[in-house]
Amino acid sequence: EAQVTQNPRYLITVTGKKLTVTCSQNMNHEYMSWYRQDPGLGLRQIYYSMNVEVTDKGDVPEGYKVSRKEKRNFPLILESPSPNQTSLYFCASSLWSNSPLHFGNGTRLTVT
Amino acid sequence: DAKTTQPNSMESNEEEPVHLPCNHSTISGTDYIHWYRQLPSQGPEYVIHGLTSNVNNRMASLAIAEDRKSSTLILHRATLRDAAVYYCIRNSGGSNYKLTFGKGTLLTVNP
Numbered sequence: 001e002a003q004v005t006q007n008p009r010y011l012i013t014v015t016g017k018k019l020t021v022t023c024s025q026n027m028n029h030e031y032m033s034w035y036r037q038d039p040g041l042g043l044r045q046i047y048y049s050m051n052v053e054v055t056d057k058g059d060v061p062e063g064y065k066v067s068r069k070e071k072r073n074f075p076l077i078l079e080s081p082s083p084n085q086t087s088l089y090f091c092a093s094s095l096w097s098n099s100p101l102h103f104g105n106g107t108r109l110t111v112t
Numbered sequence: 113d114a115k116t117t118q119p120n121s122m123e124s125n126e127e128e129p130v131h132l133p134c135n136h137s138t139i140s141g142t143d144y145i146h147w148y149r150q151l152p153s154q155g156p157e158y159v160i161h162g163l164t165s166n167v168n169n170r171m172a173s174l175a176i177a178e179d180r181k182s183s184t185l186i187l188h189r190a191t192l193r194d195a196a197v198y199y200c201i202r203n204s205g206g207s208n209y210k211l212t213f214g215k216g217t218l219l220t221v222n223p
Contacts, residue, residue: 004155031209042199043156043213050209058210090155097205098144103155 002027006091006104013081014112021076021107023091029102031094032074033058034066036087037106043090049074050097081111116200121218124190132185132217134200139180144203147174147185149196150216156199159185195221 004025013019025032033048035058045058049068063085065077074093078085088108092101117135124130136145144163148156160167160174162183167174173186187194197216204210 033209033211035213040215042215045211045213048209048211056209059212092155097209098161098203100146100158100161101148101156101211102158105155106153 002102004091004093004102004104006089006107008107009105010108012110012112015082016080019078019081019109021078021089021091021109023074023076023104024072025074025093025102026072027093027095027102028071029093029095029099030071031097031099032068033092033101034064034074034076035090035092036060036085037090038087046076046089081109083111085109086111115212116202116214118198118200118214118217120215121220123220123222124187125222126192127189130187130190130194130219130221132187132198132200132219133182134184135182136200136202137181139202140204141180142204142206144205145174145176145180145183146201146203147172148199148201148213149194150199151196156213159198161203190219190221192221192223195219 034046035043037043044060047066049055091104094101146161147159150156162174175184199216
């Protein structure tokens, strides 16, 4: 089944403790991206990647890192999480830049 | 500015058509218009997309204004399962893959 898989679905952590949210797609898509969703703000893009080793900032990249070492994986790294990064995170992939996005089921992160 | 403007909420009755508007007055000639919807506790789901001409698929129709500054997502017969938040976005594609979703329209479908 074609899908985007995020892990974990839920994560509670403390301020400053490094964490990684994984994202994997099995559709051989070129483009991958990360979003955060907060009440009243909709979805905002954090980072995106157009291919292996090619990444760029979205609208809200501060406090986040990404890497794209393999085509299928696009992990989101929080080196030193803070409470304002408590949010619902979504990973997405698309075949080309104008192709439909396929989203994962989300990761709910709480930073205390 | 890559933002789109949508009404915060709309209401419809079951089995009636629904027209969800979106304003994208600053759209450029190569920007695609995408629509997604999101059910509670789920990731956004692709609905439809287009560039200039109207588009139809099994889920919906997309009507794009001639000047491309606005578009309308049409659900021909709303069902209770269509109740969701609908997002209209501009996708400029290419090397600039910045996608701005905005706050979307919450569609309520009454039985």
